[in-house]
Every structure is written in C-alpha cells, then in structure tokens.
Amino acid sequence: MRTALDASTEPDIPKSVLHLVRDIDAKHVEGHNRLRVETDAREKRISDIERTLAQHEEAWKNAAKRTTDIQSLRFTPAMVGAIVALCGSILGGTYASTAGMRDEITQIRTMIASQDELRKSETKLQDERAQAMADAIKEIKARGEMTDLKVNNLRETVLTNRR
Numbered sequence: 001m002r003t004a005l006d007a008s009t010e011p012d013i014p015k016s017v018l019h020l021v022r023d024i025d026a027k028h029v030e031g032h033n034r035l036r037v038e039t040d041a042r043e044k045r046i047s048d049i050e051r052t053l054a055q056h057e058e059a060w061k062n063a064a065k066r067t068t069d070i071q072s073l074r075f076t077p078a079m080v081g082a083i084v085a086l087c088g089s090i091l092g093g094t095y096a097s098t099a100g101m102r103d104e105i106t107q108i109r110t111m112i113a114s115q116d117e118l119r120k121s122e123t124k125l126q127d128e129r130a131q132a133m134a135d136a137i138k139e140i141k142a143r144g145e146m147t148d149l150k151v152n153n154l155r156e157t158v159l160t161n162r163r
Contacts, residue, residue, distance in 0.1 A: 075083075
C-alpha cells in the first residue's frame, strides 16, 4: 500500500514537501495527545466535583433529620472540661497579651506628660530670657541716653567756660 509519507514509493514528491508534511503530522499527533490528556483531567475533576456534591447532599439530608431541641443536648464531663479550658486559655491569653500593652500605654502616657512639662518649662525659660534681654536693652539705652546727657552737659560747660 502506498502512503504519501513514503519517499521511496513516491519519487515525484520533493523532500522539502515530504519533510513539511511529516512536521505537520507530528504537530497534529502532539496536539491530539495534549487534548486527550486535558480531556481526561477535566473528566476526573468533574467526577470529583460530582462526588463532593453527593457528599454534601447526604450531609444536608442528615442535618435535616437531626433534632433542634436544646433540651436533648447533653455534654460529657470531658467536653465540659475542654470547653472551660478553651475559654480559660482564651481569656488568659487575652489578659497576658494586653498586660504588656497596658504597661506600654502607661509608660507612653508618663513620657508624654514629662515631655509636655519639659516643653512648658522650656517655653517659660525662653520667655524669662527674652524678658531679661529686653530689660538689659532698655538699661543699655538708658545708660546711653545718660551718657549722651553727660556729654552734652560737659560740652555746654566747656563752651560756657571758654567764652
């Protein structure tokens, strides 16, 4: 039987065309195999989803059969102990974790208060220094004016004695 891919039986087909046909055929087989693998994977996922759905439906049916009467609810001593231990550990952990925060908050409040006090004292000191400088400037001006008056008096005295 003659095939289009056999060069020895088809001498009139050029080798480049034959090579091209073989490449296309190889790509076709590769693509077909890839699609088969993807299809199998999708079928497996669908069957997993259907199985999970069936389990959920069964759980809903069982849940509908259960009674919701609180009077029929009973706890064993081990369950009560576990519940108490769980609540105790939650409360203890919460207290322990917030104890550190409470200390830090107290320290922060103390630090803020001391910083406010420091700012107030620095402001007061700056005001006092500014007032002292203003007083010193006034005193220097007064001395300057006094010196000017003395110089003027001396000049007048000298001028009157010369005449």
